[in-house]
Amino acid sequence: MNVNYPSDKVQAAGAAVRIRRLEKRFQSVIAVDGVDIDVSAGEFLALLGPSGSGKTTILMSVAGFEFPTSGSISVGTEDLTYVPANKRNLGMVFQNYTLFPHMSVLDNVAFPLKMRGVPKAERYARAEEALATVRLAGYGSRHPNQLSGGQQQRVALARAIVYRPRVLLMDEPLSALDKNLREEMQLEIKRLHAELGITVIFVTHDQSEALTMADRVAVLKDGRIQQIGPSRELYERPANLFTAGFIGEMNFINVTAEGSGGNISVLLPSGERWQLPASAAVEPLTGCQKAVLAVRPERLQLGDAHNGFTFRVKVDDVVYAGSASLLIGTLPDSTEIRARLPGASDLSALALGSTAVFTIPKEAILLYPGAAQ
Amino acid sequence: MTTATRSRFWHSDGRRLSGLATLLLLLPFFAIIAFVFIYPLAQLLFISFFEPKPTLDNYARVVANPVYTRVLLRTLWTAMLVTGLSVILGFPVAYYMSRVRGALAALVGVCVILPLWSSVLVRTAAWSFLFQREGLINSALMAVGVTSEPIKLLYTQGAVVIAMTHVLLPFMILPIYGTLRSIPNDYMRAAAVLGATRLRTFTEVILPLSMSGVASGSLLVFLTALGFFITPALLGSPQELMVATLVSQQIREVLDWPFASALVGVLTLFVTLLALIFSKTLRFDRLMGAQT
Numbered sequence: 001m002n003v004n005y006p007s008d009k010v011q012a013a014g015a016a017v018r019i020r021r022l023e024k025r026f027q028s029v030i031a032v033d034g035v036d037i038d039v040s041a042g043e044f045l046a047l048l049g050p051s052g053s054g055k056t057t058i059l060m061s062v063a064g065f066e067f068p069t070s071g072s073i074s075v076g077t078e079d080l081t082y083v084p085a086n087k088r089n090l091g092m093v094f095q096n097y098t099l100f101p102h103m104s105v106l107d108n109v110a111f112p113l114k115m116r117g118v119p120k121a122e123r124y125a126r127a128e129e130a131l132a133t134v135r136l137a138g139y140g141s142r143h144p145n146q147l148s149g150g151q152q153q154r155v156a157l158a159r160a161i162v163y164r165p166r167v168l169l170m171d172e173p174l175s176a177l178d179k180n181l182r183e184e185m186q187l188e189i190k191r192l193h194a195e196l197g198i199t200v201i202f203v204t205h206d207q208s209e210a211l212t213m214a215d216r217v218a219v220l221k222d223g224r225i226q227q228i229g230p231s232r233e234l235y236e237r238p239a240n241l242f243t244a245g246f247i248g249e250m251n252f253i254n255v256t257a258e259g260s261g262g263n264i265s266v267l268l269p270s271g272e273r274w275q276l277p278a279s280a281a282v283e284p285l286t287g288c289q290k291a292v293l294a295v296r297p298e299r300l301q302l303g304d305a306h307n308g309f310t311f312r313v314k315v316d317d318v319v320y321a322g323s324a325s326l327l328i329g330t331l332p333d334s335t336e337i338r339a340r341l342p343g344a345s346d347l348s349a350l351a352l353g354s355t356a357v358f359t360i361p362k363e364a365i366l367l368y369p370g371a372a373q
Numbered sequence: 374m375t376t377a378t379r380s381r382f383w384h385s386d387g388r389r390l391s392g393l394a395t396l397l398l399l400l401p402f403f404a405i406i407a408f409v410f411i412y413p414l415a416q417l418l419f420i421s422f423f424e425p426k427p428t429l430d431n432y433a434r435v436v437a438n439p440v441y442t443r444v445l446l447r448t449l450w451t452a453m454l455v456t457g458l459s460v461i462l463g464f465p466v467a468y469y470m471s472r473v474r475g476a477l478a479a480l481v482g483v484c485v486i487l488p489l490w491s492s493v494l495v496r497t498a499a500w501s502f503l504f505q506r507e508g509l510i511n512s513a514l515m516a517v518g519v520t521s522e523p524i525k526l527l528y529t530q531g532a533v534v535i536a537m538t539h540v541l542l543p544f545m546i547l548p549i550y551g552t553l554r555s556i557p558n559d560y561m562r563a564a565a566v567l568g569a570t571r572l573r574t575f576t577e578v579i580l581p582l583s584m585s586g587v588a589s590g591s592l593l594v595f596l597t598a599l600g601f602f603i604t605p606a607l608l609g610s611p612q613e614l615m616v617a618t619l620v621s622q623q624i625r626e627v628l629d630w631p632f633a634s635a636l637v638g639v640l641t642l643f644v645t646l647l648a649l650i651f652s653k654t655l656r657f658d659r660l661m662g663a664q665t
């Protein structure tokens with residue numbers, strides 16, 4: 001079997017990946033439940049979700065290790081749904097490096113070329129080149145166990161790109177590394193992505209990793225897509241209550257909402273009534289119903305700033321953390337409220353047990369139907 | 374590895390065992406080894422060099438007489454044959470065992486281990502039953518028409534090799550199975566995603582990584598086969614002696630302890646040389662599963 005690869009000097013551009021109505025069952029467990037994802041050529045997509053949400057299963061279906069119960073997967077113009085993994089010509093980086101311990105680093109990187117029948121001299125030259133791409137030129141003669149975790153993962157990267165696949169799949173590739181190395185590798189992967197123009201599908205359960213690295217993030221829960229969008233959109237206007245709570249920190253206040261014309265009137269636990277613009281409702285509200293008012297901790301302003309609604313919070317704790325301080329307090333109905341205050345804020349008035357006044361800017365409020373737990 | 378210079382034994386909570394605890398744990402074992410292995414072996418080697426007077430004559434007799442060198446070579450050759458056959462028959466079984474799950478895996482595992490619960494004598498007797506002139510094998514061969522006369526199977530070197538392979542097979546299968554099971558599934562997946570067919574995944578990744586299991590299984594089978602007694606004694610031809618049988622004859626019938634000891638000395642030399650070669654090329658700690 002010979003898989004085609006673009007000739008030497010041609011830059012392998014990424015290919016689009018289309019996942020259609022993907023469903024995967026393991027006996028009674030529905031691991032993936034009707035997922036549609038379109039990744040455009042050269043895009044960096046992160047799959048983000050809690051444990052057991054089906055991220056790995058989706059990636060394994062794309063790689064060809066799991067065949068879906070139903071649905072289809074195509075790369076470029078090819079339908080790959082039932083093509084065996086070794087004929088897909090995709091790149092993949094695993095969490096635990098999976099470098100073959102009985103081969104030198106160079107042989108590891110040259111392995112995919114060997115499988116494609118590339119002559120020895122050429123495959124070693126190209127493997128050296130790939131090692132240089134991940135800044136490990138000269139490490140070829142070592143064995144994997146003589147490298148640090150970060151270096152091993154870079155070798156794994158070199159091995160995954162040496163045959164110029166159009167799509168690179170990564171399943172939590174950095175979770176085995178410590179924090180500093182992880183940040184270094186994040187940059188390395190971003191750089192490679194930009195340099196090679198390859199399409200990347202990147203599984204992670206670290207949301208800051210997903211938000212900083214990816215062009216778009218797909219949030220999964222229980223095998224279903226909750227939201228797909230650019231990081232900023234996910235953070236600033238989460239599409240539903242789950243995403244709102246899952247991405248970043250969020251304050252939730254249970255209210256009763258009533259839509260009327262262009263305005264929404266919400267009744268707070270304290271008995272106060274606020275008039276919100278219709279745009280605050282992320283999902284349409286019908287009549288009078290239970291709803292959740294959501295606001296990011298960093299959007300709360302200390303004191304009456306005259307640009308939104310004010311409310312009172314009993315101060316339970318103030319945690320000083322340099323660039324920002326975290327205030328933890330409660331509303332009269334004991335709903336917990338967190339506020340992140342800029343480092344320079346005057347905190348002297350915030351004695352524990354005292355009451356502080358906060359302002360929520362109108363545009364910072366999001367409203368979801370339902371109730372927070 | 375560098376921190377493990379003093380004691381290699383730890384409590385489950387990570388503390389090292391004290392020197393005393395180590396001693397208490399290992400002393401009974403080493404005491405038994407010393408009394409039933411090292412002491413008699415030393416005694417035998419002593420006899421081989423010092424009886425009737427300090428001399429190398431006993432060894433000279435082993436080397437000088439072509440009958441005895443032939444016995445030694447036959448023993449080595451038989452042990453090699455048994456080892457080779459065990460690898461060929463054992464590897465597929467071990468590979469299969471490492472791939473299947475559930476009830477079938479348990480069944481195959483029991484089939485491999487069950488024979489170990491019966492004695493070597495019973496299994497050898499079973500083979501002598503099968504190899505008889507009117508035994509199952511001969512009647513089957515004649516029924517199929519391969520032969521019209523019963524073939525002489527019992528008391529041949531072939532019978533010895535077959536029965537020894539059968540007896541020693543578990544000692545080949547289990548170490549290979551162990552290494553195969555320890556190869557992470559992700560290696561197979563990585564190979565596949567990199568373009569390897571199943572066959573190439575096997576030849577390029579699985580086979581090389583299972584070599585340490587093959588080596589430890591081979592060592593186990595080969596060394597055991599060298600000293601095998603019951604099976605050659607019961608199934609082998611009296612004209613084609615193996616070392617263990619010869620030693621027993623010399624001790625019990627001829628009462629020539631010095632010569633028997635010299636035979637043991639030669640065997641010990643072989644085994645030691647082999648162990649040294651293997652430990653140089655294969656590293657014993659890795660054979661035993663230590664991570665490096």
Ligand SMILES: Nc1ncnc2c1ncn2[C@@H]1O[C@H](COP(=O)(O)OP(=O)(O)OP(=O)(O)O)[C@@H](O)[C@H]1O
Binds near residue numbers: 026054055
């Ligand atoms: N081979 C399998 N057999 C049975 N159930 C499976 C199998 N693989 C996955 N599952 C189930 O499918 C669901 C999704 O699993 P998956 O591994 O895709 O989650 P994940 O999002 O990758 O989680 P994590 O963050 O923990 O890696 C889980 O409920 C899991 O138990």
Ligand SMILES: [Mg+2]
Binds near residue numbers: 055056057
């Ligand atoms: Mg996973």
